[in-house]
Amino acid sequence: MAALGHLSTFGRVTHAVVRGLPESLCQHALRRHKGDEVDFARAEREHQLYVGVLKNKLGLQVVELPADESLPDCVFVEDVAVVCEETALLTRPGAVSRRKEVDMMKGTLENLQLNIVEMTDENATLDGGDVLFTGREFFVGLSKRTNQRGAEILADTFKDYAVSTVPVSDTLHLKSFCSMAGPNLIAIGSSEPAQKALKIMQQMSDHRYDKLTVPDDVAANCVYLNIPNKGHVLLHRAPEEYPESAKVFEKLKDHMLIPVTNTELEKVDGLLTCSSILINKKVDL
C-alpha cells in the first residue's frame, strides 16, 4: 500500500513527462545572464540523449510533448508542475511568459490520472525549480520566481508534508545549486549561497540529511531515480563539463551513475532536473 513517505520508495519513477525544444529558445528563452548563444542543434542532441536515458536506459514510460514555438522555455517542464505521489500541482510560473506552458501539462497529467490541483491564486507564483522534495518534506525556495503564496498553496496541496521556505536570492531557483542525489542525500554546491541555504534547510528539518558537496553549484543539480532492478540511479553532469564535481559523484559506489551533458540548455539556466517531470504511478491501482 501506498505508505506515506517511505524512504524505500523515494525516487521510484514509472513515468516521465518531457517536452521538445522550440527553436525560439535560442533567441527568446529567459536567461539571467547574457552569454554564449545556444547551439540549437547541439541542444536538441543533448536533450534527445537525456530523454533516451530515461526511456531506453531506465525503461520509463516517457510522455514527450511537442514543443511550442510561442513558448521558448517550454522544454523546462519541471517548473510548471510539482508531482508528488498521486497528486500534481500545476504551478503558476513566476515568469509571465511561461504561464501558458501549464495548459498542455494539465491535459497530460490528467491523462495520467493524477489528482490535479491548479494554482489559481493570482497572487501566487511558483516554479517547480524552487521545489525540493526530499521524500520527507518540501523545501521551497523563495526566489524571483516563487513567492510565499505559491509556497502556501503547495503546502495546502501536499498536506502530509512539512513545507519549509528557503530564501533564494543569488540564483534562479533553489535547485540551481542543489537536488536530491539519493534517499536522504542532498547534493549541494560549494558556493556561499548554496551552503547558506543548506544550513537553513538543516535547521528547518526534523530529519538529518546526508550531504554531497560538489565544487560546482550547477553540477549539484542531478536527477536521482530508484529503478527496480537497477537500484539507485543518478544522472549527473558529465566529467567533460564539470570534472571536479563528476569526481565527487563517482564516489557514490552504490549508485548507477549516468553522466549527462547539458551544456547548451545551461546557457539559458536549464539544468538536469528542469527538463522532466518524474512520476510514480502505481500500477496496481
Next chain:
Amino acid sequence: MTTEVGSESEVNKQAEQIGSGAAQEKPDEEASESQQNASLEPEEEKRPVSPTASKSPRSQKKEKDPSESRGISRFIPPWLKKQKSYSLVEAKDGVERKEPTEAVVEEPIVEKDESLPEEGRVAKGDAEEILERKRQDVKVDEKDEKHSVSSAETQPAKEDSKEIEVAKVEGIQEDKREGETAKRETKEVQTAELKAAQKVSKKLKTVPCKVMLLDGTEYSCDLEKRATGQVLFDKVCEQLNLLEKDYFGLLFQENDQKSWLDPSKEIKKQVRNLPWIFTFNVKFYPPDPSQLTEDITRYFLCLQLRQDIASGRLPCSFVTHALLGSYTLQAELGDYDPEEHSSDYISEFQFAPNQTKEMEEKVVELHKTHRGLSPAQADSQFLENAKRLSMYGVDLHHAKDSEGVDIKLGVCANGLLIYKDRLRINRFAWPKILKISYKRSNFYIKVRPAELEQFESTIGFKLPNHRAAKRLWKVCVEHHTFYRLVSPEQPPKAKFLTLGSKFRYSGRTQAQTRQASTLIDRPAPYFERTSSKRVSRSLDGAPIGVVDQKEISGPAGDVSVYGPGVAGQGIFQDGDGKREVRSPTKTPQLQFTTEGKKNSLRVEGENIYVRHSNLMLEDLDKTQDDILKHQASISELKRHFMESTPEPRPNEWEKRRITPLSQQTQGSSHETLNVVEVKKQAEVGKEERVITEGVNGRDKVPPGSDSGETRKVEPLTHKDSPSLSSENSSSSSSESEEEDVGEYRPHHRVTEGTIREEQEENEEEVEEEKEEQASKVVQCMEAVPEASSVKQITVETVQENVVSQKSSGEKSLKEGDKQDIREETEEEQHKVNGEVSHVDIDVLPEIICCSEPPVVKTEMVTISDASQRTEISTKEVPIVQTETKTITYESPQIDGGAGGDAGTLLTAQTITSESVSTTTTTHITKTVKGGVSETRIEKRIVITGDADIDHDQALAQAIKEAKEQHPDMSVTRVVVHKETGVEEEEE
C-alpha cells in the same frame, strides 16, 4: 546534519550525577534524623494548637519509632515507618513492602470521605488519629500527602496535616473551634464564592465529574472535592484499562481555551467552573507508536488521531485520508464483505473534515486491499502512516512575531516549530533552546548562537494574552521534559520576592514510561474497537482473545529492546542500593508509584506487577539522595530555628475559609488591588540568615517564596528528578494559575548536577520550618498571615513582642545589640556558596541575581523609586481610567513597627515585577529598634484587567501571594483602588 548529538551524552551525565549525588547524600541522613528527633520536644511545647492534634502525632511518632527502628528501618523516615505500621505490612524487601502499603493507602482515602463528617473532634487514640491523618493526606491531594508525609518526618509537616484536619472538623463543628486563635487567619482573601463552595464541600465532600473519552462515551464519577488531577486521571485510566498512560492527559475548557489538568494539583484549584468536565486526550504523541507495548494503547492513540484528522487538526492529503480511513474500517469492521458492507456502510464513519463521495469510494477501494489484517495490525498500519504526517504530534499555538505577523508556534517532540500559514518558517530544536520564558503575553526563547555567531539570541513572540503565553510555556516545558529528559526536572524554588511560575512537568518522561512499559506483562487486555460507530463498548478487562495476544507479542518485544538503553540507567542503579531510605521529599513519587501499582493490581492480579513495582521503587530511590540532603539541611535549620511549629501550606485556603476574614483582605475582595502594604517585624538576625540561606545552596531559604505553590509543584518534581535547575527559573507569583512570568531552561539541568536539587529541597524544608514559626505566630495573632510561614519574617506589633520573646528565649544571639555582627556570623555559617547577604540596599537585588543568575532580565527590575516603576507599568500597560474606587484598611498595629520608635534604617530596596495583568512593586525597608528589626514591605500591585481575569480572583491571589511570600509578616494596610476604564490590553 541538523540535529542534536548532545542528547545521549546529556543523559549519561545525568545518570552519573544522580549516582554521585546519591552517594554523597547518604551519610547525612542518619544525622539529620536524630537531630529531628531531638528537636521534636521543644516544638511540641510551643504549639498552642488544639490538644489532640498537637499531641497525638508526636506521641505516635515516638512510640512507633523504637519498635521499628532496626536495620533498614533506621534509615526510613518516620513517616514511612508509620505508614508501614498502618498498613500492617512489613515487607523485608523494598519492593514487596511498597505494594501493600500503597494498596492500603488507597482505600483509606475512600473511607475517609464518609468518616470525616462523622468523626467528632474528640480526641481519639493515637493510632486512630494517625490513621485519620494519613487518610486525609492521601486523599486530599498530592501536595497534602507530601506535606503530611514529610511532616511526619519533620515536625512542621505534621502540624500541617493536623491543622488541615482541624480545619475540616471545624467546618463541621464550629463550636469547638472557638478556642483556637491559631485558626484565625487574617488572610481572608477568598471570595464569598470560595467560601460557599467550601461549605458545600464539607457537607457533600464529593464533586460530580465527567470525562469525555476518546471513543465518544462519557465517564462519570464522584470525586472527593480536594482530589488532585492525578486521582481523576488514574480513575479514568483504570476505567480504560490503560497502563501506558503517560502519553495521555485530561483537558478542560478554560474560557475558550483548553488546558491540561495538572495532575499534581487539586482539581478545584484549576477548574473554576463547577461542572467538572474533562476530555481524555493524548498529550504526548509517541513519535514511534510501534514502540508502544500494548495494542490497547495504540488503539487509544488511533482514536485520538481519528479525531484529530476528522476535525482537521491533523491535516492530511486526500490520499492519506483515504488510506487512513481504510485502515479504520479494517480495524473496526474487519475484512471487507460485499454482502455485509453495502454501499453506504461507510457513511457513518468520518474520515476527513470534508468527506466526499470520491473519498469514500477510495476508502472502500483501499479497504478491500486490507483483507486479512487483524484489528491490531490495521491500527498499527494506521499509526505507521499517521506518524509521518508533518503535523503529527504538533501542538499549535497562535502568536505574532516581533513584527506583528500572524504565525503559529508548534510544540512537538523535537522542539519548537514556527509556521506562517502552513509554511514552516523556522524551527528550534530543543538542544538549540537555552531558555524558555514568558512574561505577560510574550513568549521568549533564548537560542544558542549559530555556528558562526557568538551571542545567544532571544526571540520573542506575542501571544494573544498572558494565559496563552503561559499555556504555551507550560506545554514547552512539558514536551521538552517528556521527550528529551530521562527524568523530570525539579521545579524551581522561589527566591526572595521572585515572580513566575514554578511549574515543571512532573509525570514520567518518555524514557521512563518506555522503561515502565517493558515491564508490562499482563496478557493483552480485551477491548472492542467500535469507536467510530459510537457503539457502546465494554471496557471489561476480560482476558484477551487469541488474536490479540499474538499481535501483542511482537510490539512488546520490540519495546523491551530499547528500554534499558533509553531510560536512564542512572535511575535504576541508584534505586537498588537506597531503596530503604525515604524522605519526605519523595513522597510524591511514592504516591505516584502507589497509584500505578494500584492500578496494576486491580487490573491484573497481584502477581503480575512485581517487576513493575520494582521499577517504580527504583525511581523513588533516586530521590533518596535528595531526601538525605533535605534531612541534613533540616537538621541544620532546626538548630538555628528551634522554635517553629509547622503549618500546612496546602491547606491555606481551607484555613482562610474557616478563619475570620481580616479586614484588610475583605477590602481586597472588591476589584483591583492597588496597594497592599505588608509590615513585618523580625529579628535582624533571623532575617539575615534567611536571606543568606536563600542565596546559598545548602540552607537556602527563599524569603519571598510563596509557599503554597512551591509545595504543590515540588512534590511531583521531587519524585523523579535527578536534574535540576530550579534556580534559574523562577520568578514568581504565588498562584500557579496566575503567574505572569515563567522561565525554564532546558539545558541547565542537563548539564548541572544534582547539587541544585539539594538546595531546592533544602529550601523546602526551611520553608516548612518557617511555617512552623508562622503558625505559632498565627496562633497568637489575628493579623498574621497564616498562609505561609517563612520564619525570617516578622510580625506586627503585637506579634513582635511574641516573636521577640520566643526568639530571645531560644536564640539569645539574635537579640543582642550587635545585630550586625551576629548577622554576619550567622551568614557565614549558612553561607555555602560564599555569597553574603548583608542588609544593604543593594544586597537584596544582588542576592537575587546571584541565586538566579540566569533570570530573564526583564522580570526583575530594581529601581529605587516607586514612581519609576509606576511609569514603567504605565508604559507597557496604558490605562485609561474613567472611574476609581478606593478602599483602605489600616490595622491598628500599623504604627507598632514604623510609627512609634523609628528605629535605625538598615536597608531599603525596591523591586518591581510585571506581568500581563499585574505589576508588582515591592519596597522593602528594614529598621532596627532595640535589637529587634522590623522589616516593612510595601507592595503595590496593579492588576490590569483583561476580560479574562476575574478581579476577585486576581485580587485574592495577589493577597494570598503577598502573604505567602511573606508569611510571617502581618498585613497592616490594604488599599484597594479600583479604576474602571478603557484598558489597553492586547487581550
